[in-house]
Amino acid sequence: MSMSSAILEVHAVGKSFPGVKALSNVSMQVHRGEVVAFVGENGAGKSTLLKILCGDYQLDEGSLFLDGTEVSHASPLDARNAGFRLVRQEPEIVPYISVAENVFVGEYPQLPGQRVDFAKMRAIVNGMLKDYGFEGMLDVRALGNTLSPAQMHIVEILRALKDGVKVIAFDEPTSSLTKREADRLFDLIRKLRTQGLGIIYVSHRLHEVMEIADRVVVLKDGVPTGDLKIAQTSQDDIIRLMVGRELAHGYKRTETSTDRVVLEVRNLTSRWHKDISFQIRAGEIVGFGGLVGAGRTELAKVIFGALALESGTIRICGEVKKIKSPADAIQANIGFAPEDRKAEGLILVRSVIENVSLAVYARLARFGILRNSAVVSMVSPLVKKLDIKTPSMDMVVGKLSGGNQQKVVLARWLAAKPQLLILDEPTRAVDVGAKAEIYKLMDELAADGMAIMMISSEMPELLSMSDRIIVMRDGEISSPIEKKDATEEVLLNFALGKNAA
Amino acid sequence: MTTTEQQGTPVQEARRPGIFKRFLDFTGAENLSLIIALVIMVALISTQTEFFFSARNLLNIGQNMAVVGLIAVGMTVVIVSAGLDISVGSIAGAASVVCALVVTHLGTVLGGVVFGMGIGIALGLVNATIIAILRVNPVVATLATFSAFRGIAFLIAPGGRPVGALDPTLALLGSGRILQIGDFPGIPIAFVILVFVAVSAHFVLSSTVFGRTLYSMGGNPQAARLAGINLTRMKYYVYAISGALAGLAGVIVTARTSSGQPASGTQGLELEAITAVFLGGALLAGGKGSIVGTMLAVLLLATLSNGMNLLGIPTFYQLVAKGLLLVLAVAIGQWRLARDERVQAKITAGGGTP
Known part of the structure; x- marks a missing residue:
């Protein structure tokens, strides 16, 4: 089945998660001395495929062949022993041990009597630094916590190349590198290519893909939509293959925008952002698109007072608000449903009723004593309205399903009745049924005059729910795109910065 | 995929709780084991010494x-x-x-x-x-x-x-x-x-x-x-x-x-x-x-x-007994937590969240 020259063959691989088919029928090959790029939108299945290759996930269907033999990759160690290496986007570096130890962590060379052979370790690492063109960029005695992101990346690469490597995959390798460092990395990749390794290059940056790859495999919704030779394709062709999906669970939004500006951000600057200005009007849903890491979640948190604002102004209904904490933001009539609801949204060990009423305790109390009847008569209708499926309002939230947990977070902000509601990935890890209900709710809230800022990495969601879409890239924003002008292609061009270097 | 939700029942109307239920609500189900332990201990001690139940004691x-x-x-x-x-x-x-x-x-x-x-x-x-x-x-x-x-x-x-x-x-x-x-x-x-x-x-x-x-x-x-x-x-x-x-x-x-x-x-x-x-x-x-x-x-x-x-019984034994009691109590708590997590994992697997 496997061709002799293919060092890695992925054959009809499928992977499902409850409610989602993450990959289906993916087949591809990597040959010796070939650089194959994986591209696709957020959630297209690139990470899932990488995780299967490096043994983090097990495949449900299909098979993998490495160097002609079928491999099962039951664990990351199996994958490593078989010769597959992943250079992770965010390397795990042990802070208080040296670079040499970091490279050899877990398999130190030994002297008799269980002693670690530090001299040998350093000599090997120094040799590798020289061989791979990183000489002078890294001191083998430096401690892990003193390394720059680029240096950490080198350590991760050395770990991967140490011994017995056949296929090496780079996951977004240039995201933390400067242009010069990236050029060095490309030199290294070309060197590895001449050594006959199979190389996988995963990146959002299409100009890099065009520069370094020999072939590109495009994924969309877990299905390969193209397998092209770089020499015979263009960035536009690739983008076309990445998009063009049916609006599968598209929801028709009612047009409810008004002229009343609720949120006006002017020249907002922070550690993550440069000079951001935009407006959201009452009754309007403004979608925020862009790649993961573009600064969207951070923008929401700066507006909500959870992260520090350096300069610029935030106006709510025309009035400048000094927001220094989430409590100030709530005072200013802002609500925020965070992306990671388990870590940041919910008190998992407490009940539904507590989680819903939490932000408005002060309104439900007299002299600091909560009026139980007021709490129940506020929460009970919300539980009904959102159809939160729970045996009782005293149920611990941690025991509910993902969709119902998300509804609990939304119920909290409905209770607070904000003028501006910020939703960060409102339907992440939510099943299809609950998703439709959440869309309907957002529509109703907008119709009632609420301004909604919706951050989403799902194109269909952005396109169907937003009245306007603002795309972010590297902490800056594009001008808003009106709904009628928005297509996946336009958004992707902005997000990837195709025309910028 | 199915979109099975957890216990498909909506919020139930509050029923009038019985006296036992109300007692449980007040003490909390977790505290029931403490009450049982207390009752057993009192029973054990009082069979050994009459003075225990005296008002003074x-x-x-x-x-x-x-x-x-x-x-x-x-x-x-x-x-x-x-x-x-x-x-x-x-x-x-x-x-x-x-x-x-x-x-x-x-x-x-x-x-x-x-x-x-x-x-x-x-x-x-x-x-x-x-x-x-x-x-x-x-x-x-x-x-x-x-x-x-x-x-x-x-x-x-x-x-x-x-x-x-x-x-x-x-x-x-x-x-x-x-x-x-x-x-x-x-x-x-x-x-x-x-x-x-x-x-x-x-x-x-x-x-x-x-x-x-x-x-x-x-x-x-x-x-x-x-x-x-x-x-x-x-x-x-x-x-x-x-x-x-x-x-x-x-x-x-x-x-x-x-x-x-x-x-x-x-x-x-x-x-x-x-x-x-x-x-x-x-x-x-x-x-x-x-x-x-x-x-x-x-x-x-x-x-x-x-x-x-x-x-x-010498104080030394008392210290050991207190230690054992604490380990037992926390271990039971951990077991409860692990059980709840298993339940949650099951719900997540069935509920359609990746």
Whole structure:
């Protein structure tokens, strides 16, 4: 089945998660001395495929062949022993041990009597630094916590190349590198290519893909939509293959925008952002698109007072608000449903009723004593309205399903009745049924005059729910795109910065 | 994929609960095992010694509970907030000395109580500052003040020795009794204070904005902050309450021994209180715990030492028994948690979330 020259063959691989088919029928090959790029939108299945290759996930269907033999990759160690290496986007570096130890962590060379052979370790690492063109960029005695992101990346690469490597995959390798460092990395990749390794290059940056790859495999919704030779394709062709999906669970939004500006951000600057200005009007849903890491979640948190604002102004209904904490933001009539609801949204060990009423305790109390009847008569209708499926309002939230947990977070902000509601990935890890209900709710809230800022990495969601879409890239924003002008292609061009270097 | 939701029933209308159900609601299902343990222990001890059920002995138990009980109430507040206060024994020592000094020099018992609790609050605010402003982990912060506050207690006691405070009114707080009618030996005033404090604390934790906010903040500080809760201010309240109650416990130590004790009588209280709070069903991670559970645990521990004393079992065995009890209680708690997590995993797998 496997061709002799293919060092890695992925054959009809499928992977499902409850409610989602993450990959289906993916087949591809990597040959010796070939650089194959994986591209696709957020959630297209690139990470899932990488995780299967490096043994983090097990495949449900299909098979993998490495160097002609079928491999099962039951664990990351199996994958490593078989010769597959992943250079992770965010390397795990042990802070208080040296670079040499970091490279050899877990398999130190030994002297008799269980002693670690530090001299040998350093000599090997120094040799590798020289061989791979990183000489002078890294001191083998430096401690892990003193390394720059680029240096950490080198350590991760050395770990991967140490011994017995056949296929090496780079996951977004240039995201933390400067242009010069990236050029060095490309030199290294070309060197590895001449050594006959199979190389996988995963990146959002299409100009890099065009520069370094020999072939590109495009994924969309877990299905390969193209397998092209770089020499015979263009960035536009690739983008076309990445998009063009049916609006599968598209929801028709009612047009409810008004002229009343609720949120006006002017020249907002922070550690993550440069000079951001935009407006959201009452009754309007403004979608925020862009790649993961573009600064969207951070923008929401700066507006909500959870992260520090350096300069610029935030106006709510025309009035400048000094927001220094989430409590100030709530005072200013802002609500925020965070992306990671388990870590940041919910008190998992407490009940539904507590989680819903939490932000408005002060309104439900007299002299600091909560009026139980007021709490129940506020929460009970919300539980009904959102159809939160729970045996009782005293149920611990941690025991509910993902969709119902998300509804609990939304119920909290409905209770607070904000003028501006910020939703960060409102339907992440939510099943299809609950998703439709959440869309309907957002529509109703907008119709009632609420301004909604919706951050989403799902194109269909952005396109169907937003009245306007603002795309972010590297902490800056594009001008808003009106709904009628928005297509996946336009958004992707902005997000990837195709025309910028 | 199917979109099976968990238990497809909507919110049920509240039914009128039966008396047993209401009792359970008050004590909490988790505390049922404590009650059962208490009943078994009482049954065992009373078959061995008749004196156990005498009014005098029962009231002794009550009296002995007071000091550790007050500290345990404060500790419950701290642990529910996901903190820990190791310095309470030392605060009680300092408060004991301050109370004795105020009573002997100013001749006012009320002043002694106020200043005793006042120094407790002040030291609690020091803890809060170290934890909330300097961002030191509560365990490390109060381990440091555990040592420092004990030193302060010795420093303010002239010559580092106990301060005699012979005042009949003050002594009432320590060993006085009310309702001494006929044969009935009366109820210790210290126990009455504990009951009053515990009932108030139960009300505060279950029915006030502060109390409910406390559970949210302990359960997930990050989420609580994003829901508009001022964590810094909450921490100040929490450690001030813990300090105030430790101060009150110190005052009672002074009253009982008629002297301000920098160390004796308050050493090791923090460990006993922490034991009681965990035994009472609280989680070290915060967000869970109740005054009812803590008080049952304090009662259980007091009964255990009383019964073993009556039976003439050496103290060493008592220490081992307390340790075993705590391990057992926490292990049961962990088992419950793991079971809940399995349930949650099942729901997630069926509920359509990747």
